[in-house]
Amino acid sequence: MSQQGGGASTPYVSDQSSNPRDSSEMIATSRKRKNMKARSDVWEHYTKFVNEEGEQKARCRYCEKEFHSDPRRNGTSALKTHIASCKKFPPNINTKQTQLNYQPIKGQEGDGSGTLTTWKFDQEAIRNALARMVIVDELPFKFVENEGFRDLMSTACPRFRIPSRSKITRDCFKFFLDERLKLKKIFKQSSQMICLTTDTWSSLQRINYMVLTAHYIDNDWKLHKKIINFCQISSHKGEAIGKAVEKCLLEWGIDKVFTITVDNASSNDVAVGYLRRRINNWGSSVLQGKYLHMRCIAHIINLVVCDGLKEVGISVDRVRAAVKYVRGSPARLKLFKECVEVERIQSKSSLCLDVSTRWNSTYLMLNAAEKFEKAFERFDDQDPFFGSELDSGDVDGIRKPDHEDWENVRRMATLLQNFYELTIRVSGSLYVTSNTLFHEISEVECLLKQWSESDAYKLGMMVRRMKEKYDKYWGDIEKMNKLIYIAVVLDPRNKMDFVKFALIDIYIWG
Template sequence: MKSVMKNYFEKDISRVCLTTDTWTSLQRISYMVLTAHWVDDEWRLQKRIINFCPISAHRGESIGQAIEKCLRDWGIERVFTITVDNASANSVAIEYLRKKFNHRNASVANGKFIHMRCVAHILNLIVQYGIKDASVSVDRVRGAVRYIRASPSRLTKFNQRVKEEMIDSKAQLCLDVPTRWNSTYMMLKVAEKYERAFESYVRDDHNFFLDLTAGDGVPTFDDWEIVRRVIKVLEPFYHLTLKVSGSLHVTSHSLFEVLTDVHCLFDGWQDCGDLEIISMTSKMREKYNKYWGEGNKINMLVYLAVIFDPRCKMSFLDFGVNLLFPNVANDIIKMIDKELHCLFNEYSSNAGRIELFEGRSSSLTNLCASMEIDRSK
């Protein structure tokens, strides 16, 4: 399969976009994964994990060298973007790779757009920063869920309390991964439904009270109120994260829409009258502005993808830019227009692409003619 894929990559195919991440195992070994994404001749999005390997360290140059070695091994030259999280080491790795690609004249616009910050990761940072003040209440609920799920007998006894309290829900208690806020949202959303069952359970199982008291404590009425606010705030972010996390369909055209949606969420919550929610979202806006507060520092491809979406084009982009950056909207639109023309000129100068277009011109003409006939009917 690898030889088949190498042969495919070595042909003059569309450019490849990469996503990569690194982490350290419990054995203190650093690993890196590299995934290639491209659109094939049938206009279908393809995705392949092309490397999973140990690396010497989480340093930027080590990451860059590992990616470079992998791309050589697969015969991949035409890289369009590399999507990474916001660790500083990744910025160093991207700069290393940008120089290498430019030396081989293998990048678009001298690699100006190659560094794509992961939108899902930025949303994660925004949310984690916003719910930090609610962490005690979240920890207490997490402790209660962990205790119940620790043994089948406890879970059976808890389900009996659910029936006695006549709680109409079939959802199963789930434990989250604390560093993944979307799993925390799912845990809280289910646990909140069983608030009365938890209160009943604490009266029947003295060990439940002792175990939780030794840790973060038993969830109180105030904790459940805070949890409900957290759920209310997290729910739209959960759906936005799903929108940009798809791997079987293209998501680039939805990134700018996510920026505008989050901006509108903050504006709406600012006037909601709930001081706790206002406090949470104020912190979130602070983190949002760090990454998306200046329109000229956002990767231009986020804007250009909107133009290529036939449902949006320039009209939605103009509306969104004026919404997000009213004071400098005209300057940003001019900058986007300039980059769009530069990209068009660069692709137009590719003789192979022009020949491909000319080769299809007759079929395009026939298609347009048939459309005109249908329209006249």
């Protein structure tokens, strides 16, 4: 066998045949790779060494703490964790010296205006700001574990230790508890009366919910809106609603209630009556709660408009069917856009469907559709199924809209625009509306009186029906909450003269 190897390799083959174990060790030694330089950046902060027991160790260059560093048994996670919390690591040393920081003024980031502030790294402050961001922007808790957010924080603030989703959940709940204590303190120390608004509804799972909102003016004369309760209730009965509101007021320590604004459901009359008795027992009501109940003006407007739409509903149904047909497929919508271009209709509006239970969405649909009357006529010429499919509808009277339908829709859109803008004005929650309610009610009266004399028969019937619904709630001066008039008198722009003039115009001359 020694002769088959040939030349200088003969002694090596001879040793292999005599001692296989020694030869394998020699092969492994000859093929052993050279020691590579550590690739992790964490090794910049550690010194490698071998102790007396032959174990590979790493010593922190700042606090002299030792860690196992065998590359086959130990990774670098523990080393990274330690360096992030090492108290002697220079970036982690909490010095009293602050840094100058330029902060742009809120709402004016683009014009270069701002102020100089001092800044110092604070782990807890950043965590609180992160919890507030999750709450305000309605982000999921797992957002803090997303790769993009972690890359951003590692670049913007490497010293910040990003919490896990469970920790940020606890931070958000703690943030809620802290804010609740602050708000309780405000309610307790403030001498201002509080106005409440509440509403109830049922989910698709047949679960009843109630929300309670508090409106108050602080010592700096700033208006605030705070949702103080969102809970399940047993039913929509008045007594159940009243007890739920009472329980919430007791939990918050609120006893100075000025008004409660609710919609016109009969159950709310029972709920307000129950709360009036309880608040009177607390001894903090105004005039024994005589004017505690405030009817929601936006809800009354909704009832007035919905009642009037029933008179000219057939024209609305025809336009709705036409819009639904066009939006039924991408090909139809593309053809309709081509018709709009040919007719040179300069409008940025787009066709939209309404929700039958929300009249404001019906107004938006009609307001957008009436601008494309000529486009619908051209679309009827180019789509042979448009007229035939609408004429063969399952509902009686549904067909493609004609010129009379478009005229009715155009008048309705003009009328409903006034109610739409009025609803937006009275629904504001960041500014005071009590001093303008009587003015808005008077404007509705004048508007209905003007449109009731319209030459269009159907439109006149619609307005007269709306006037009947208006008189049900605002036709009798004795049934209205007198606080509406007091708010106008206290407004220096109106005072008593305007109230006298408006009352005479509505209830005497009208």
